[in-house]
Amino acid sequence: DTGVSQDPRHKITKRGQNVTFRCDPISEHNRLYWYRQTLGQGPEFLTYFQNEAQLEKSRLLSDRFSAERPKGSFSTLEIQRTEQGDSAMYLCASSSTVLQETQYFGPGTRLLVL
Amino acid sequence: TQLLEQSPQFLSIQEGENLTVYCNSSSVFSSLQWYRQEPGEGPVLLVTVVTGGEVKKLKRLTFQFGDARKDSSLHITAAQPGDTGLYLCAADTGTASKLTFGTGTRLQVTL
Numbered sequence: 208d209t210g211v212s213q214d215p216r217h218k219i220t221k222r223g224q225n226v227t228f229r230c231d232p233i234s235e236h237n238r239l240y241w242y243r244q245t246l247g248q249g250p251e252f253l254t255y256f257q258n259e260a261q262l263e264k265s266r267l268l269s270d271r272f273s274a275e276r277p278k279g280s281f282s283t284l285e286i287q288r289t290e291q292g293d294s295a296m297y298l299c300a301s302s303s304t305v306l307q308e309t310q311y312f313g314p315g316t317r318l319l320v321l
Numbered sequence: 322t323q324l325l326e327q328s329p330q331f332l333s334i335q336e337g338e339n340l341t342v343y344c345n346s347s348s349v350f351s352s353l354q355w356y357r358q359e360p361g362e363g364p365v366l367l368v369t370v371v372t373g374g375e376v377k378k379l380k381r382l383t384f385q386f387g388d389a390r391k392d393s394s395l396h397i398t399a400a401q402p403g404d405t406g407l408y409l410c411a412a413d414t415g416t417a418s419k420l421t422f423g424t425g426t427r428l429q430v431t432l
Contacts, residue, residue, distance in 0.1 A: 211363070240419070249325075249409050249422030250364065263419065298363050310420060312356075312363030 209233070211313035213299050219319045220289055227285045228316045232301030239282050240310060241274055243267065244296040256282060257304070289320045324348060325410055325423035333429045334400055342395045342426045344410035351413055353393045354420070355384055358407040367395075400430045 212231045220226050232239050237258050242250035253272070254264045258279040268274075271289075276282040286293055296317050300310040328343045344353070352371045356364035368377050370386035370393060377384045381404075383396040397404055410423040 216361075242420075247425070247427075249411070249425045250420075252419050252421070255419060300363070309366060309369070312365070314361070315363050317361070 211299055211301050211311055213297075213313040213316050215316055216314060217317050217319075219321065221321050222289060222291060224289055225285065225287045226289060226318065227283055228297055228299075228318075230282045230284070230299030230301075230313060232281070232299070233303075233311060234280075236301035236303045236311075237279070238302045238304060238308075239276055240300040240302070241282070241284050242298040242300065244298055244315070245294075250296075250298050253284075286318075289318075291320050294318055294320045324414075324421050325412060327408075327410060327423040327426050329426060330424065331427050331429075333431070336401055336430055336432050337399050338430075340397050340400060340428070342397075342408050342428075343392065344394070344423050345392045346412070347391065348412075349390050351390070353386060353390075354411045354413070355393070355395055356409040356411060356422075358409060359405075364409055364411075397428075400428075402430050402432060404428060405430050 214229045240255040241253040243253055244250040252265050253268050254274050256276040259276050271287045274284045296315045298315045299313045302308045302310045326345050352369055354369045355367045358364040368384045373388045373390045375386045381398045385394045408426045411420040414421050
């Protein structure tokens with residue numbers, strides 16, 4: 208049973224560039240969540256999918272952010288025109304509505320915008 | 322305003338000492354979870370508490386959910402360097418189990 212994986216683990220980019228992160232959830236999990244965590248804080252919810260449908264987006268998710276889960280399996284999170292304030296750890300988690308709904312987190316992608 | 326306030330924010334203790342971390346809110350929750358996060362990694366679930374007044378033990382860790390289901394505590398007995406990390410409480414806010422996390426307690430245990 209492989210856990211949640213995220214790629215890349217680290218990303219350094221220049222302000223104004225676009226970046227895309229990928230999350231592969233646990234295979235039988237139908238829910239997938241994205242969170243953002245800044246230094247010294249707990250993770251903050253960004254968005255979640257149930258299968259391929261994006262059902263909720265946080266106000267934190269500006270129009271420069273877009274997330275997809277096209278086939279209900281892996282998900283991508285894209286940030287367009289990155290800003291220094293986007294620097295953070297982006298965490299993905301998955302859960303099953305059938306099995307207790309416990310969220311299992313991936314290792315995260317740490318983004319640094321210069 | 323944070324929904325979940327944790328205290329203390331930082332704790333540096335020596336091996337063998339005991340400690341307690343608190344997670345407080347003015348809201349009532351159906352359940353509350355505790356996670357531990359190591360640098361550069363995602364949070365790992367330690368325990369979920371559901372019933373008011375519930376006490377759960379995980380080796381040297383004791384978790385308690387307040388009677389009113391508004392607060393929780395984590396007590397570590399005889400801390401070890403391997404306990405070092407960021408301890409996070411999180412509440413299920415009821416919408417698709419979306420989690421709201423506390424502010425975190427960073428624990429360092431030295432020899």
